[in-house]
Amino acid sequence: MKTVSTPPGETGLALTPDVPLCQTDLPLDWYQPEFKPYAEEFLALPDRSPQTVLGYLDKYVKPAQEHFGDALLLLAHYYMGGEIVKLVEHYGGSVADSYQLALQARAHPEKKVIVESAVHFMAESIALLAAEDQAVWITNPKAGCTMELLAKDHMVLPVADQLLERYGDDLLVIAYMNTSGRLKALAGRTGGAVCTSSNAPAVMEWALKRKRRVLFVPDEHLGRNTAHALGIDPERVVALPEPGRGAIRIEDAEGGLDALDRASVILWGSYCGVHTIFTPEMVEHWKANGWRVLIHPESRLEAVQAADGHGSTSYLWNALLEAKPGDKLAIGTEGHFVANARALGAQRGVEVRHLADVPGFAQAGCGCATMSRNDPPHLAGMLDLLRRGEAPDINRVLAGDVVDERTMRRDRLDAAERSELIGHARAAMERMIAVVESS
Numbered sequence: 001m002k003t004v005s006t007p008p009g010e011t012g013l014a015l016t017p018d019v020p021l022c023q024t025d026l027p028l029d030w031y032q033p034e035f036k037p038y039a040e041e042f043l044a045l046p047d048r049s050p051q052t053v054l055g056y057l058d059k060y061v062k063p064a065q066e067h068f069g070d071a072l073l074l075l076a077h078y079y080m081g082g083e084i085v086k087l088v089e090h091y092g093g094s095v096a097d098s099y100q101l102a103l104q105a106r107a108h109p110e111k112k113v114i115v116e117s118a119v120h121f122m123a124e125s126i127a128l129l130a131a132e133d134q135a136v137w138i139t140n141p142k143a144g145c146t147m148e149l150l151a152k153d154h155m156v157l158p159v160a161d162q163l164l165e166r167y168g169d170d171l172l173v174i175a176y177m178n179t180s181g182r183l184k185a186l187a188g189r190t191g192g193a194v195c196t197s198s199n200a201p202a203v204m205e206w207a208l209k210r211k212r213r214v215l216f217v218p219d220e221h222l223g224r225n226t227a228h229a230l231g232i233d234p235e236r237v238v239a240l241p242e243p244g245r246g247a248i249r250i251e252d253a254e255g256g257l258d259a260l261d262r263a264s265v266i267l268w269g270s271y272c273g274v275h276t277i278f279t280p281e282m283v284e285h286w287k288a289n290g291w292r293v294l295i296h297p298e299s300r301l302e303a304v305q306a307a308d309g310h311g312s313t314s315y316l317w318n319a320l321l322e323a324k325p326g327d328k329l330a331i332g333t334e335g336h337f338v339a340n341a342r343a344l345g346a347q348r349g350v351e352v353r354h355l356a357d358v359p360g361f362a363q364a365g366c367g368c369a370t371m372s373r374n375d376p377p378h379l380a381g382m383l384d385l386l387r388r389g390e391a392p393d394i395n396r397v398l399a400g401d402v403v404d405e406r407t408m409r410r411d412r413l414d415a416a417e418r419s420e421l422i423g424h425a426r427a428a429m430e431r432m433i434a435v436v437e438s439s
């Protein structure tokens with residue numbers, strides 16, 4: 001199956017006047033002090049109709065747009081909850097998957113103030129490729145990715161050192177886009193590359209032509225699905241112990257050192273809680289009822305194998321755009337994405353359901369909770385604070401930053417360290433781009 005990542009464009013979603021914006025309000029104490037006034041005003045609104053929410057946002061977004069003019073770029077990821085996707089598009093911003101988001105600063109050198117409503121690694125990926133005069137801001141620094149949280153540099157680097165000591169030049173690292181810049185730099189230092197869910201097979205194939213072994217971080221499932229898609233013997237795909245339970249020793253890999261020595265692909269054991277709920281039984285339920293099942297490859301291998309197709313968020317959205325009236329799609333990915341897909345499908349006569357929306361399963365429609373921490377008050381506050389020159393530094397995203405989402409502490413490299421990191425991380429991203437362009 002060919003998977004593609006398309007440049008950001010119109011999602012086709014419409015703000016329907018009488019349909020309330022789906023937004024779970026965050027508790028007031030979840031906002032940074034600077035953002036609280038915007039949150040208090042939002043929480044006091046009489047309703048969540050587009051007229052009301054846009055009336056609130058217009059007061060802050062429009063002056064910022066006038067102030068920054070063409071230099072301002074608003075971005076959001078497809079998984080954003082609260083219909084931020086529609087709001088960002090309404091104000092002329094772009095919605096994309098993580099690969100296309102990462103390219104936005106480079107693709108638009110005239111954009112100097114880039115405001116992202118998504119998770120931190122996505123903002124940092126934009127910053128990695130940004131020019132010196134382009135500043136990247138995240139509307140809520142507490143928006144981390146749980147998969148990335150289980151692959152912090154302090155967890156992965158000691159294990160990578162053990163593997164490099166054992167296998168030396170035989171090993172390179174592939175860092176999925178859902179990693180910090182520090183891990184992308186690790187990939188770069190080993191001659192490896194970054195990858196996304198759409199280009200992971202091409203990048204892994206490229207890597208295994210160069211080195212005998214790959215350490216794939218952080219998503220065990222995407223790594224396993226990719227190895228499977230390339231026909232790699234499952235015996236030669238070995239997962240490291242689940243992270244987050246203390247220091248990892250490589251001898252604790254499944255099958256021990258013997259299995260590790262035979263492995264072509266070594267998998268870091270992180271995962272996405274949103275995508276690992278899908279089972280082959282869910283897939284069979286929909287197929288048996290005449291639905292076509294499409295699934296994201298961060299899901300478990302058994303579910304991916306049972307589905308009719310698999311691919312990135314762009315692939316899934318494009319499948320919907322290409323569906324014909326009367327088609328029925330069960331989609332296995334993040335819940336807000338599927339809710340938006342369902343709304344667009346309804347406009348086009350295509351039925352869409354969430355793959356986990358099956359009898360007896362309580363978690364149907366699970367969304368990415370951390371992405372949803374970027375809501376209208378965060379967007380309004382970020383833009384207003386930027387216009388007034390009062391934006392908190394914690395919201396500024398520089399390459400190499402590590403944010404503790406609980407304490408809101410940002411660990412920032414000094415200029416020399418950052419420059420070195422950018423060199424290595426960019427090399428890993430450039431290799432991905434070269435692989436994509438040559439395939």
Ligand code: SF4
Pocket residue numbers: 079119144145146147148178272273274275334368369370371
């Ligand atoms: S859906 Fe999963 S992998 Fe994607 S950002 Fe959210 S937690 Fe991370």
